[in-house]
Amino acid sequence: MRQAAASVPLAAGRPAPKSSSAASSGSGSRTRGNPLPLLDQRARGARFYSHLVRSVLNTPESTGIGCWSFNPYVGCEFGCTYCYARFAHRYVLERARDTGRVSSAEFAKLRGPNGWEGFEHQIFVKDRSALLEALDRDLPRLLSRNVSGDGETLLIGSSTDPYQPAERRFEITKAALERLLREHGLTIGIITKSSLICRDTELLAALSQRHRVLVNVSLISTDPALIKLLEARSPAPHVRLRTLRRLTQCGVTAGVLVAPILPGITDSLENLRLLLEAAKAHGACFAHPSPLRLYPAVRPLLLPVIQQRFPSLAARYREAYHGLGRAPKEYHAALVRRFERIAQVIGIPTQSEPRAAAGVERQLNLWPEQRP
Numbered sequence: 001m002r003q004a005a006a007s008v009p010l011a012a013g014r015p016a017p018k019s020s021s022a023a024s025s026g027s028g029s030r031t032r033g034n035p036l037p038l039l040d041q042r043a044r045g046a047r048f049y050s051h052l053v054r055s056v057l058n059t060p061e062s063t064g065i066g067c068w069s070f071n072p073y074v075g076c077e078f079g080c081t082y083c084y085a086r087f088a089h090r091y092v093l094e095r096a097r098d099t100g101r102v103s104s105a106e107f108a109k110l111r112g113p114n115g116w117e118g119f120e121h122q123i124f125v126k127d128r129s130a131l132l133e134a135l136d137r138d139l140p141r142l143l144s145r146n147v148s149g150d151g152e153t154l155l156i157g158s159s160t161d162p163y164q165p166a167e168r169r170f171e172i173t174k175a176a177l178e179r180l181l182r183e184h185g186l187t188i189g190i191i192t193k194s195s196l197i198c199r200d201t202e203l204l205a206a207l208s209q210r211h212r213v214l215v216n217v218s219l220i221s222t223d224p225a226l227i228k229l230l231e232a233r234s235p236a237p238h239v240r241l242r243t244l245r246r247l248t249q250c251g252v253t254a255g256v257l258v259a260p261i262l263p264g265i266t267d268s269l270e271n272l273r274l275l276l277e278a279a280k281a282h283g284a285c286f287a288h289p290s291p292l293r294l295y296p297a298v299r300p301l302l303l304p305v306i307q308q309r310f311p312s313l314a315a316r317y318r319e320a321y322h323g324l325g326r327a328p329k330e331y332h333a334a335l336v337r338r339f340e341r342i343a344q345v346i347g348i349p350t351q352s353e354p355r356a357a358a359g360v361e362r363q364l365n366l367w368p369e370q371r372p
């Protein structure tokens with residue numbers, strides 16, 4: 001059986017779809033001309049819009065992430081500076097504009113003054129009935145590929161957090177998981193930073209009887225100040241660690257997704273050791289690392305933070321990621337090697353990665369740790 005948490009690239013928590021059609025998950029022509037229905041609005045900012053879909057499961061081919069994936073929401077209130085799912089929000093808005101559902105002026109307003117704020121404050125909620133109908137249509141395609149019975153992987157939360165605050169009110173993720181209770185034999189991966197997943201521990205435990213369920217609690221550091229700097233509204237590290245413990249105590253297989261690991265900021269031996277020790281103490285069944293991906297959508301948010309708070313690293317980031325979205329291969333290999341060595345000492349299983357080439361560990365020394 002394949003390792004769900006380990007066999008898919010889980011960078012920043014979230015692999016990037018190849019195309020806009022994959023990202024928008026099939027908002028269809030039947031929505032042409034209808035305005036965006038506003039579902040709810042918070043006193044301080046966030047607005048939630050209904051998003052009709054005809055198809056919800058992204059195929060591995062459409063995203064390039066190596067497994068099926070599904071996202072109940074487009075946009076995420078946690079607002080991490082390193083999040084590269086912002087592009088998916090833009091695609092949904094562009095489609096709404098192109099199908100006449102929003103005017104050009106509304107489009108600009110919904111995107112936000114700098115073009116990225118909308119991702120955190122204008123959240124698209126997949127319509128529950130449409131989503132369940134779409135799952136009925138899409139699941140047979142996924143299940144038909146599962147002929148070997150080795151657990152075709154479905155990753156929930158590949159682009160946005162399925163247990164972000166909106167889920168408390170709309171329960172779209174819960175509805176999808178309940179639908180999956182009628183199937184069996186899949187490997188279901190879930191990525192989240194949120195303690196709200198504890199609401200569904202019984203459901204996850206029941207699901208684990210029918211599928212292989214792996215919950216990835218996403219955490220890059222145990223340092224609360226650093227988390228506050230890089231993740232605008234995410235739960236504090238201790239809350240996520242408590243979530244990990246609660247899940248494992250309830251019989252759900254859960255571990256930590258350490259992504260993105262930021263060169264020179266969170267890739268130090270000390271940060272990784274403290275994080276993996278804390279994960280182990282809270283029952284983590286596995287740990288998975290992934291280095292930063294500096295895609296175009298991420299640069300305008302993250303690079304200014306690095307320039308301001310880690311000025312000695314700014315030029316190195318620009319140089320190392322020049323023309324690249326992914327981390328340089330040698331750095332990636334050295335990082336994985338470091339991570340696996342620490343995890344082995346602490347006693348947490350990790351994905352087996354190709355061994356780093358001899359000498360590439362030195363590459364990490366080019367990124368001395370910086371404190372803000």
Ligand code: SF4
Nearest residue numbers: 076079080083160161
């Ligand atoms: S929690 Fe939300 S904002 Fe942060 S990386 Fe995940 S999807 Fe992006």
